[in-house]
């Protein structure tokens with residue numbers, strides 16, 4: 624994994640995570656300044672997904688991240704690579720103490736990614752989201768940097 628030339632804060636970042644590969648680049652986008660996203664791009668220029676990490680509470684140094692990848696590129700470890708990078712940006716660049724992510728309980732691929740990235744399942748949040756008129760539970764995962 625290579626660090627983004629333009630991180631969500633505009634600062635350069637370097638990943639602490641050992642690079643699993645040099646397959647991907649992460650390009651900053653600024654269309655939603657409150658939730659800056661990075662485009663995941665393969666070395667050949669193919670756009671394969673979008674990821675974001677943002678601050679929920681600056682006072683409490685809490686943040687959250689999310690990701691989506693094109694189905695053609697699922698199952699190759701890209702989301703896990705992204706989750707590790709987003710945690711690194713959250714802790715090292717944004718200075719967060721606690722970073723969370725949520726996913727639907729049936730989304731095994733997503734909660735596997737969060738667990739492979741070293742996050743801890745904290746809860747199943749009941750009726751957390753209203754999706755097309757139906758209440759849906761979410762799993763809550765977190766990671767803490769005790770030094771931040």
Ligand SMILES: CC(C)(COP(=O)(O)OP(=O)(O)OC[C@H]1O[C@@H](n2cnc3c(N)ncnc32)[C@H](O)[C@@H]1OP(=O)(O)O)[C@@H](O)C(=O)NCCC(=O)NCCS
Nearest residue numbers: 690691692697698699700701702703725726731732733735
């Ligand atoms: C969830 C998502 C991000 C995963 O991306 P990915 O690049 O395939 O993830 P990775 O390859 O890094 O890892 C996926 C893991 O889940 C596992 N997995 C995927 N589907 C699974 C299933 N139905 N049952 C069991 N394990 C499954 C894979 O085997 C892999 O684990 P492994 O390395 O231990 O074998 C991708 O499917 C996606 O973008 N989905 C649509 C949007 C979405 O759900 N976003 C997250 C919202 S919370």
